[in-house]
Amino acid sequence: AQSVTQLGSHVSVSEGALVLLRCNYSSSVPPYLFWYVQYPNQGLQLLLKYTTGATLVKGINGFEAEFKKSETSFHLTKPSAHMSDAAEYFCAVPPHTDKLIFGTGTRLQVFP
Amino acid sequence: ETGVTQSPTHLIKTRGQQVTLRCSSQSGHNTVSWYQQALGQGPQFIFQYYREEENGRGNFPPRFSGLQFPNYSSELNVNALELDDSALYLCASSSRGANYGYTFGSGTRLTVV
Numbered sequence: 001a002q003s004v005t006q007l008g009s010h011v012s013v014s015e016g017a018l019v020l021l022r023c024n025y026s027s028s029v030p031p032y033l034f035w036y037v038q039y040p041n042q043g044l045q046l047l048l049k050y051t052t053g054a055t056l057v058k059g060i061n062g063f064e065a066e067f068k069k070s071e072t073s074f075h076l077t078k079p080s081a082h083m084s085d086a087a088e089y090f091c092a093v094p095p096h097t098d099k100l101i102f103g104t105g106t107r108l109q110v111f112p
Numbered sequence: 113e114t115g116v117t118q119s120p121t122h123l124i125k126t127r128g129q130q131v132t133l134r135c136s137s138q139s140g141h142n143t144v145s146w147y148q149q150a151l152g153q154g155p156q157f158i159f160q161y162y163r164e165e166e167n168g169r170g171n172f173p174p175r176f177s178g179l180q181f182p183n184y185s186s187e188l189n190v191n192a193l194e195l196d197d198s199a200l201y202l203c204a205s206s207s208r209g210a211n212y213g214y215t216f217g218s219g220t221r222l223t224v225v
Contacts (some may be wrong), residue, residue, distance in 0.1 A: 032211045043116075043202055043216040044155070051211070090154055094210035098168025099145065102154035 002027045002095040004074075006103035014111050019063075019078040021106045023091030026072065032075045034092040034100065035065055044090065050074060061085070086110045114139055116217035124223045125193050125221050133188040134218045135203030143209060144186040146178060147202040151223070155202055159209075161186055192221075198224045 007022040025031060032051050036044040048059025055067040065076045076089060091103040117136045125131050137144050143162045147155035157170035161180035175191040184205070190197055200221050204214035 034213055036216075041221075043118075043218040044204075045216070046213050049213050061189065096168065097211055098160045098162075099157040099210035100155075100210050100214065101157070105154050 002093045003101055004030055004091045004093050004103040004108050005110075006089075006091050008106055009104065010107045010109065012109040012111060013081045015083055016080050019076070019081045019085065019108065021076040021089050021091075021108065023065075023076065023103060024072050025074060025091075025093055027093070031093050033065075033067065034094075035059065035063070035074075035076050036090045036092060036102075036103075037061075038088040038090065040087070047076070047089075067101075070091045081110045083110050083112065113217060116203055116205050116215050118201075118217040118220050121207060121218070121219045122223075124225060127193055127195060127224055129193050130189065130191045133190075133201050133203075133206075133222070135186045135188070137184045137186065137203075137205035138215045141205035141207045141215070142184050143206045144180055145204045145206070145210075145214060146186070146188045148172075149200040149202060150196075151199070155215065158188070167199060169174060171208060193224045195224050198222060 005024045034049045035047040048057045050057050050067045058064045063078045088105045090105050092100040119134045145160040146158040149155040160168040164180045178187045180186045200219040202219045203217045207216045
Protein backbone atom coordinates (compact mmCIF):
# COMPACT_ATOMS: atom_id res chain seq x y z
CA ALA A 1 0.00 0.00 0.00
CA GLN A 2 1.20 3.46 -0.80
CA SER A 3 2.16 5.71 2.10
CA VAL A 4 4.39 8.66 2.91
CA THR A 5 6.76 9.30 5.79
CA GLN A 6 7.76 12.76 6.87
CA LEU A 7 11.00 12.89 8.81
CA GLY A 8 11.07 15.55 11.50
CA SER A 9 7.87 16.77 13.10
CA HIS A 10 9.45 20.17 13.73
CA VAL A 11 11.97 22.14 11.68
CA SER A 12 13.36 25.50 12.73
CA VAL A 13 15.30 27.84 10.45
CA SER A 14 16.42 31.44 10.48
CA GLU A 15 14.88 33.91 8.09
CA GLY A 16 16.84 33.75 4.84
CA ALA A 17 18.10 30.22 5.44
CA LEU A 18 17.44 27.18 3.29
CA VAL A 19 14.26 25.25 4.04
CA LEU A 20 14.37 21.46 3.62
CA LEU A 21 11.35 19.35 4.56
CA ARG A 22 11.69 15.63 4.01
CA CYS A 23 9.18 13.19 2.54
CA ASN A 24 9.74 9.57 1.53
CA TYR A 25 7.12 7.48 -0.19
CA SER A 26 6.66 3.74 -0.39
CA SER A 27 5.60 2.41 -3.73
CA SER A 28 6.90 0.14 -6.44
CA VAL A 29 5.52 2.46 -9.08
CA PRO A 30 6.25 6.19 -9.36
CA PRO A 31 3.20 7.71 -7.76
CA TYR A 32 1.53 11.01 -7.84
CA LEU A 33 2.81 13.14 -4.96
CA PHE A 34 1.69 16.34 -3.33
CA TRP A 35 2.81 18.93 -0.82
CA TYR A 36 0.17 20.91 1.04
CA VAL A 37 0.61 23.79 3.49
CA GLN A 38 -1.67 24.58 6.41
CA TYR A 39 -1.52 27.97 8.11
CA PRO A 40 -2.89 28.25 11.66
CA ASN A 41 -6.64 27.76 11.88
CA GLN A 42 -6.96 27.28 8.13
CA GLY A 43 -7.51 24.48 5.65
CA LEU A 44 -4.91 22.98 3.33
CA GLN A 45 -3.46 24.80 0.35
CA LEU A 46 -1.80 22.94 -2.50
CA LEU A 47 1.87 23.94 -2.79
CA LEU A 48 2.88 21.69 -5.67
CA LYS A 49 2.27 18.31 -7.22
CA TYR A 50 4.22 15.70 -9.13
CA THR A 51 2.31 13.71 -11.71
CA THR A 52 4.58 12.66 -14.57
CA GLY A 53 7.36 14.25 -16.55
CA ALA A 54 9.88 16.66 -15.08
CA THR A 55 11.22 15.50 -11.74
CA LEU A 56 11.83 19.04 -10.42
CA VAL A 57 8.50 20.58 -9.62
CA LYS A 58 8.06 24.25 -8.89
CA GLY A 59 5.23 25.42 -6.70
CA ILE A 60 3.84 28.55 -5.18
CA ASN A 61 5.65 30.90 -2.79
CA GLY A 62 9.08 29.92 -4.08
CA PHE A 63 8.90 26.28 -3.02
CA GLU A 64 10.04 23.38 -5.15
CA ALA A 65 10.39 19.63 -4.77
CA GLU A 66 12.44 17.02 -6.58
CA PHE A 67 11.13 13.54 -7.27
CA LYS A 68 13.96 11.02 -6.81
CA LYS A 69 12.91 7.51 -7.72
CA SER A 70 16.21 5.97 -6.59
CA GLU A 71 15.71 7.40 -3.11
CA THR A 72 11.87 7.20 -3.08
CA SER A 73 11.94 10.79 -1.92
CA PHE A 74 10.06 13.99 -2.66
CA HIS A 75 11.69 16.58 -0.41
CA LEU A 76 10.40 20.14 -0.30
CA THR A 77 12.87 23.01 -0.47
CA LYS A 78 12.99 26.78 -0.53
CA PRO A 79 16.28 28.66 -0.93
CA SER A 80 15.45 31.47 1.48
CA ALA A 81 12.93 31.23 4.29
CA HIS A 82 10.54 34.03 5.04
CA MET A 83 8.65 34.62 8.27
CA SER A 84 5.38 34.04 6.39
CA ASP A 85 6.48 30.46 5.61
CA ALA A 86 5.82 29.41 9.21
CA ALA A 87 3.13 26.75 8.93
CA GLU A 88 2.46 23.01 8.93
CA TYR A 89 3.49 21.14 5.79
CA PHE A 90 2.02 17.83 4.66
CA CYS A 91 3.23 15.41 2.05
CA ALA A 92 0.48 13.26 0.48
CA VAL A 93 0.02 10.41 -1.99
CA PRO A 94 -3.17 9.05 -3.63
CA PRO A 95 -3.22 5.24 -3.38
CA HIS A 96 -6.45 5.32 -5.34
CA THR A 97 -8.39 7.96 -7.18
CA ASP A 98 -10.74 8.39 -4.25
CA LYS A 99 -8.44 9.62 -1.50
CA LEU A 100 -5.17 11.12 -0.34
CA ILE A 101 -2.96 9.59 2.33
CA PHE A 102 -1.19 12.29 4.29
CA GLY A 103 2.00 12.20 6.25
CA THR A 104 2.08 13.25 9.87
CA GLY A 105 3.18 16.75 8.98
CA THR A 106 6.19 18.96 9.67
CA ARG A 107 5.81 22.22 11.55
CA LEU A 108 8.15 24.87 10.17
CA GLN A 109 9.25 27.67 12.46
CA VAL A 110 11.12 30.66 11.07
CA PHE A 111 13.14 32.83 13.42
CA PRO A 112 14.16 36.43 12.67
CA GLU B 113 -14.09 31.26 -9.30
CA THR B 114 -15.21 30.56 -5.75
CA GLY B 115 -13.31 28.04 -3.71
CA VAL B 116 -14.59 25.44 -1.28
CA THR B 117 -16.74 26.90 1.48
CA GLN B 118 -17.67 25.15 4.71
CA SER B 119 -20.17 25.95 7.41
CA PRO B 120 -20.23 26.45 10.27
CA THR B 121 -16.64 27.40 11.10
CA HIS B 122 -16.91 26.33 14.72
CA LEU B 123 -19.33 24.10 16.57
CA ILE B 124 -19.67 22.80 20.11
CA LYS B 125 -21.78 19.71 20.72
CA THR B 126 -22.50 17.42 23.64
CA ARG B 127 -21.55 13.75 23.63
CA GLY B 128 -24.35 11.65 22.16
CA GLN B 129 -25.74 14.43 19.98
CA GLN B 130 -25.84 14.51 16.19
CA VAL B 131 -24.16 17.08 13.95
CA THR B 132 -24.37 18.11 10.29
CA LEU B 133 -21.53 19.90 8.54
CA ARG B 134 -21.95 21.51 5.14
CA CYS B 135 -19.70 22.07 2.17
CA SER B 136 -20.03 23.85 -1.16
CA SER B 137 -17.59 22.56 -3.73
CA GLN B 138 -15.52 24.71 -6.02
CA SER B 139 -17.27 25.69 -9.23
CA GLY B 140 -16.84 22.96 -11.86
CA HIS B 141 -15.88 20.27 -9.33
CA ASN B 142 -18.10 17.17 -9.17
CA THR B 143 -16.19 15.21 -6.53
CA VAL B 144 -16.26 15.98 -2.83
CA SER B 145 -14.23 14.33 -0.07
CA TRP B 146 -14.28 14.72 3.68
CA TYR B 147 -11.30 14.45 6.01
CA GLN B 148 -10.95 14.47 9.79
CA GLN B 149 -7.90 16.17 11.25
CA ALA B 150 -7.33 15.60 14.94
CA LEU B 151 -5.09 18.04 16.78
CA GLY B 152 -1.45 17.60 15.83
CA GLN B 153 -2.14 14.97 13.17
CA GLY B 154 -2.50 14.75 9.43
CA PRO B 155 -5.93 14.61 7.80
CA GLN B 156 -7.61 11.20 7.70
CA PHE B 157 -9.89 10.26 4.80
CA ILE B 158 -13.55 9.73 5.78
CA PHE B 159 -15.29 9.26 2.42
CA GLN B 160 -15.70 10.63 -1.08
CA TYR B 161 -18.75 11.38 -3.19
CA TYR B 162 -18.89 11.50 -6.96
CA ARG B 163 -22.11 12.46 -8.72
CA GLU B 164 -24.16 11.90 -5.57
CA GLU B 165 -22.79 8.39 -4.90
CA GLU B 166 -20.27 7.39 -2.24
CA ASN B 167 -17.31 5.95 -4.15
CA GLY B 168 -14.74 5.51 -1.42
CA ARG B 169 -14.66 5.25 2.36
CA GLY B 170 -11.95 5.28 4.98
CA ASN B 171 -11.81 3.50 8.30
CA PHE B 172 -14.69 5.32 9.98
CA PRO B 173 -17.78 3.76 11.60
CA PRO B 174 -21.24 3.92 9.99
CA ARG B 175 -22.31 6.74 12.30
CA PHE B 176 -20.30 8.92 9.92
CA SER B 177 -22.49 9.39 6.86
CA GLY B 178 -22.78 11.82 4.03
CA LEU B 179 -24.73 13.16 1.13
CA GLN B 180 -23.96 14.89 -2.11
CA PHE B 181 -26.59 17.00 -3.82
CA PRO B 182 -27.21 17.60 -7.54
CA ASN B 183 -25.29 20.90 -7.34
CA TYR B 184 -22.34 18.86 -5.94
CA SER B 185 -22.53 20.42 -2.48
CA SER B 186 -22.24 17.95 0.36
CA GLU B 187 -23.08 17.22 3.97
CA LEU B 188 -21.25 15.22 6.60
CA ASN B 189 -23.44 13.79 9.36
CA VAL B 190 -22.10 12.31 12.55
CA ASN B 191 -24.45 10.53 14.95
CA ALA B 192 -23.91 9.63 18.59
CA LEU B 193 -21.00 12.01 18.99
CA GLU B 194 -18.03 10.87 21.04
CA LEU B 195 -15.33 12.97 22.68
CA ASP B 196 -12.79 11.63 20.16
CA ASP B 197 -14.82 13.12 17.32
CA SER B 198 -13.47 16.51 18.35
CA ALA B 199 -11.41 17.59 15.35
CA LEU B 200 -11.15 19.86 12.33
CA TYR B 201 -13.33 18.51 9.54
CA LEU B 202 -12.09 19.40 6.09
CA CYS B 203 -14.04 19.26 2.87
CA ALA B 204 -12.19 19.00 -0.42
CA SER B 205 -13.35 19.06 -4.01
CA SER B 206 -11.89 17.99 -7.31
CA SER B 207 -12.86 17.69 -10.94
CA ARG B 208 -10.53 14.81 -11.73
CA GLY B 209 -10.04 12.77 -8.57
CA ALA B 210 -7.25 12.40 -6.05
CA ASN B 211 -4.49 11.91 -8.62
CA TYR B 212 -4.72 15.56 -9.60
CA GLY B 213 -5.15 17.03 -6.13
CA TYR B 214 -7.94 18.61 -4.21
CA THR B 215 -9.02 22.11 -3.27
CA PHE B 216 -9.68 22.25 0.45
CA GLY B 217 -12.02 24.40 2.46
CA SER B 218 -11.01 26.11 5.69
CA GLY B 219 -12.73 23.47 7.77
CA THR B 220 -15.22 23.19 10.60
CA ARG B 221 -13.77 22.93 14.09
CA LEU B 222 -16.00 20.53 16.05
CA THR B 223 -15.64 20.29 19.81
CA VAL B 224 -17.52 17.54 21.64
CA VAL B 225 -17.93 18.05 25.39
